Amino acid sequence: xxxxxxxxxxxxxxxxxxxxxxxxxxxxxxxxxKASTNASLVNLAVYSEAEGAILRNSEIVQAITRExxxxxxxxxxxxxxxxxxxxxxxxxxxxxxxxxxxSVCCEQLAFQLTGKATGRLRNTVFAHLNSDLxxxxxxxxxxxxxxxxxxxxxxxxxxxxxxxWSQPLESFQKINQVMEESDELYPLDLEWTRSYPMRLxxxxxxxxxxxxxxxxxxNQIRIVVHPDHAMAGLQILAWLVDSTGWQRSQxxxxxGETSPESSQGYCFHFETNEGSxxxxxxxxxxxxxxIGLVELSGADCTVRVLRNAGSxxxxxxxxxxxxxxxxxxxxxxxxACELVADQLSRGGKNTLYRTMxxxxxxxxxxxxx
Amino acid sequence: MKNPFRKDLVSRSRPExxxxxxxxxxxxLTHRKLVPxxxxxxxxxxxxxxxxxxxxxxxxKSDEEFRSGLEELNKKVSRSGHDDKVWADFEQxxxxxxxxFQDQEGYDRLAERLDEIDRERGGKGNRLFYIASAPSFFDxxxxxxxxxxxxxxxxxxWSRVIVEKPFGTDLPTAQHLNQVVNRTFNEKDTYRIDHYLxxxxxxxxxxxxxxxxxxxxxxxxxxxxxxQITCAENLGMEGGRGGYYDKAGALRDMVQxxxxxxxxLVAMEPPTDLSAxxxxxxxxxxxxxxxxxxxxxxxxxxxxxxxxxxxxxxGEKVVGYRExxxxxxxxxxxxxxxxxxxxxxxxxxxxxxxxxMGKQLPKKATEISIHFKEPPTVLxxxxxxxxxxxxxxxxRIQPDEGISLRMVSKIPGANLRLEPVKMDFHYATSxxxxxxxxxxxxxxxxxxxxxTLFARRDEVEEAWKFIDHIENAWHESKNPPExxxxxxxxxxxxxxxxxxxxxxxxxRRL
Numbered sequence: 001x002x003x004x005x006x007x008x009x010x011x012x013x014x015x016x017x018x019x020x021x022x023x024x025x026x027x028x029x030x031x032x033x034k035a036s037t038n039a040s041l042v043n044l045a046v047y048s049e050a051e052g053a054i055l056r057n058s059e060i061v062q063a064i065t066r067e068x069x070x071x072x073x074x075x076x077x078x079x080x081x082x083x084x085x086x087x088x089x090x091x092x093x094x095x096x097x098x099x100x101x102x103s104v105c106c107e108q109l110a111f112q113l114t115g116k117a118t119g120r121l122r123n124t125v126f127a128h129l130n131s132d133l134x135x136x137x138x139x140x141x142x143x144x145x146x147x148x149x150x151x152x153x154x155x156x157x158x159x160x161x162x163x164x165w166s167q168p169l170e171s172f173q174k175i176n177q178v179m180e181e182s183d184e185l186y187p188l189d190l191e192w193t194r195s196y197p198m199r200l201x202x203x204x205x206x207x208x209x210x211x212x213x214x215x216x217x218x219n220q221i222r223i224v225v226h227p228d229h230a231m232a233g234l235q236i237l238a239w240l241v242d243s244t245g246w247q248r249s250q251x252x253x254x255x256g257e258t259s260p261e262s263s264q265g266y267c268f269h270f271e272t273n274e275g276s277x278x279x280x281x282x283x284x285x286x287x288x289x290x291i292g293l294v295e296l297s298g299a300d301c302t303v304r305v306l307r308n309a310g311s312x313x314x315x316x317x318x319x320x321x322x323x324x325x326x327x328x329x330x331x332x333x334x335x336a337c338e339l340v341a342d343q344l345s346r347g348g349k350n351t352l353y354r355t356m357x358x359x360x361x362x363x364x365x366x367x368x369x
Numbered sequence: 370m371k372n373p374f375r376k377d378l379v380s381r382s383r384p385e386x387x388x389x390x391x392x393x394x395x396x397x398l399t400h401r402k403l404v405p406x407x408x409x410x411x412x413x414x415x416x417x418x419x420x421x422x423x424x425x426x427x428x429x430k431s432d433e434e435f436r437s438g439l440e441e442l443n444k445k446v447s448r449s450g451h452d453d454k455v456w457a458d459f460e461q462x463x464x465x466x467x468x469x470f471q472d473q474e475g476y477d478r479l480a481e482r483l484d485e486i487d488r489e490r491g492g493k494g495n496r497l498f499y500i501a502s503a504p505s506f507f508d509x510x511x512x513x514x515x516x517x518x519x520x521x522x523x524x525x526x527w528s529r530v531i532v533e534k535p536f537g538t539d540l541p542t543a544q545h546l547n548q549v550v551n552r553t554f555n556e557k558d559t560y561r562i563d564h565y566l567x568x569x570x571x572x573x574x575x576x577x578x579x580x581x582x583x584x585x586x587x588x589x590x591x592x593x594x595x596x597q598i599t600c601a602e603n604l605g606m607e608g609g610r611g612g613y614y615d616k617a618g619a620l621r622d623m624v625q626x627x628x629x630x631x632x633x634l635v636a637m638e639p640p641t642d643l644s645a646x647x648x649x650x651x652x653x654x655x656x657x658x659x660x661x662x663x664x665x666x667x668x669x670x671x672x673x674x675x676x677x678x679x680x681x682x683x684g685e686k687v688v689g690y691r692e693x694x695x696x697x698x699x700x701x702x703x704x705x706x707x708x709x710x711x712x713x714x715x716x717x718x719x720x721x722x723x724x725x726m727g728k729q730l731p732k733k734a735t736e737i738s739i740h741f742k743e744p745p746t747v748l749x750x751x752x753x754x755x756x757x758x759x760x761x762x763x764x765r766i767q768p769d770e771g772i773s774l775r776m777v778s779k780i781p782g783a784n785l786r787l788e789p790v791k792m793d794f795h796y797a798t799s800x801x802x803x804x805x806x807x808x809x810x811x812x813x814x815x816x817x818x819x820x821t822l823f824a825r826r827d828e829v830e831e832a833w834k835f836i837d838h839i840e841n842a843w844h845e846s847k848n849p850p851e852x853x854x855x856x857x858x859x860x861x862x863x864x865x866x867x868x869x870x871x872x873x874x875x876x877r878r879l
Contacts, residue, residue, distance in 0.1 A: 203374035207417035328458035
């Protein structure tokens with residue numbers, strides 16, 4: 001580590017402390033500042049194996065703690081480094097409370113590890129969790145061998161972003177296996193969170209009786225996503241089909257051909273509960289917003305939610321003969337920090353994610369993972 | 370038809386597309402609360418697509434004038450901020466309907482307009498009528514809605530009415546209003562709103578009690594000594610509210626509805642389920658079990674009424690109640706009331722519930738405090754200073770929503786000395802995000818057909834029955850209890866302190 005980097009670490013991460021005295025130093029930190037309130041609802045661990053990520057994550061955590069009181073634990077690991085080492089820093093992120101009357105602070109502990117680290121991560125880093133509060137573990141980047149039973153058995157909520165994965169099928173199979181083994185761990189995929197406003201807007205349109213009546217008569221589903229967010233496209237499709245109870249087409253088979261609409265898209269076939277065929281395409285378009293379009297059509301009715309690239313709004317549209325709805329609503333931010341904050345504020349058991357997972361895995365496998 | 374995409378997407382009841390008609394659309398409530406609440410719901414994607422809003426009022430206005438007035442205020446008060454583009458889209462669904470409240474023709478025109486909207490929407494005629502007009506028009510609005518055929522709905526659709534407070538001014542007027550409402554709407558379609566019940570902390574009372582095994586076993590007369598419910602306001606009769614207030618008074622304005630609702634949540638038995646009637650059945654049992662102070666003597670013994678005289682609040686000199694704008698200089702209306710309420714059930718036998726409400730008190734605060742019995746002091750009774758007061762669980766409703774628990778602890782050092790310490794939980798610092806406005810939750814619930822947080826007919830009438838005895842003793846008996854005075858900016862009259870002192874209690878210092 002260069003001298004400049006040392007300074008950067010100190011600026012971003014606060015006071016460097018000996019591993020054995022983290023608790024003592026934290027106590028001193030609070031004793032020195034009588035004007036602040038220490039608040040915490042969860043332990044939020046942020047894990048990355050990317051170089052320098054720990055510094056960026058400190059900024060992200062600072063933003064998250066504006067709305068979510070937590071004990072933040074940043075973990076940076078360089079697993080390829082030959083020597084095993086561990087360093088620790090402590091600081092606090094403080095914000096004025098809503099009333100502006102006092103400063104509310106959240107502690108941040110940062111650990112930088114090198115070398116083989118699984119045991120030290122579990123035994124040393126997790127020794128500094130705030131007791132009795134759940135552990136939300138945000139894993140950044142590809143899943144590595146460190147994600148093992150001995151690690152995830154300690155975690156309550158596992159946050160990850162599947163759009164970051166280069167081998168999604170393999171990683172999702174691992175996640176699925178974990179979900180099957182344990183009801184205790186709730187996976188929170190940021191790619192799934194990203195599609196939430198789209199799903200909510202679409203569900204809102206089906207409160208309309210004409211859309212609801214048309215549901216069994218749709219024959220086309222079209223989903224357009226940015227190529228970096230193909231996972232979101234498949235997840236939305238799996239959710240749509242799973243929610244309706246439609247089946248994979250016996251005649252045509254689930255796996256179809258490359259979408260005629262886009263050389264980067266894929267086509268799937270389903271049957272409605274009344275036996276009609278539904279063709280579903282998931283298209284990847286570089287000019288699209290992350291999730292640009294979800295559209296169901298057929299039988300004189302089109303239900304659509306769309307967002308243009310760069311726009312901070314999404315449209316809810318319904319066309320059924322003379323009856324038309326076109327409503328604008330703010331599209332949620334897709335910034336990782338806000339997505340995590342959104343996950344933290346939602347709570348619950350993420351049951352929909354578990355429900356759509358089997359079909360999603362099949363779609364992913366069809367598409368070639 | 371069920372919407373499969375709502376399943377598990379949000380954990381709350383599913384609202385349906387509908388038309389919301391607001392009577393009294395030019396009023397403050399519509400501008401400050403109702404429309405901003407609907408706008409926030411739209412921003413959060415919680416409002417079903419295709420919701421239309423029709424403002425019904427007497428003044429002559431165009432749609433554009435109405436919308437622009439709403440927009441102006443939404444910019445100031447919206448919790449989620451004001452987005453011009455979203456508003457521009459949202460306001461397309463807002464329309465104005467001019468009519469006198471007594472003019473049947475105006476309601477007939479409204480019916481035609483609603484039919485037109487329903488046809489556009491594909492025949493689904495869900496309607497939510499929100500009566501936010503002055504109470505004197507409640508009867509008119511309800512009767513004319515019925516005559517226009519608007520209170521009935523076809524199969525698979527619904528027609529609901531939300532009635533704002535005050536729901537009557539005494540038992541006979543409430544009963545009359547209930548009769549009118551029930552002549553026009555089914556009880557299941559009637560939503561008597563009490564916005565206190567939409568507040569997060571009020572909703573949290575049931576969670577606190579029934580989801581925490583450490584509290585429920587202690588929630589009875591074996592362990593609880595008494596309960597205090599305080600609603601303190603540091604305002605007087607500003608903004609011309611003296612005219613209304615001098616006719617109502619603290620007891621009818623706040624205690625009959627908000628505070629008795631809170632009391633019933635604290636005192637109710639666990640409901641068999643969380644359905645609207647499951648919860649309301651238990652709340653009404655509490656109201657029925659309140660011992661009636663039905664003679665002037667009992668009222669004098671258990672209720673204190675007061676008025677403030679000139680004093681200082683927040684460092685500002687303020688006038689006395691009788692000197693306030695639009696208040697009768699010889700007014701016998703209470704701006705402060707303190708009551709001792711006894712609930713004659715197995716659980717609460719001999720546990721007093723003290724309720725107080727006052728204007729021009731030192732600060733604004735609404736809270737419920739549960740005072741636990743003190744443990745036998747055998748071990749510590751020889752200590753210098755003795756044992757400080759026992760455990761107190763405080764549920765703060767506003768403005769600083771949260772919960773705190775006071776317990777006794779040893780002061781560090783060689784000597785054994787005991788002092789109270791407090792564990793504190795603040796919604797604002799723990800959850801960060803501001804809580805949704807109560808009206809957001811309540812509007813969405815009424816669209817979704819969930820009446821849990823709305824008062825039922827029997828609840829309202831039971832509460833009035835209790836209140837009427839006190840009002841009668843004050844205003845109709847030959848020997849009315851005294852009107853106590855207190856200096857504005859203090860915590861109320863000494864008589865209120867004496868009310869508690871008779872049972873060895875004292876008001877919690879806020």
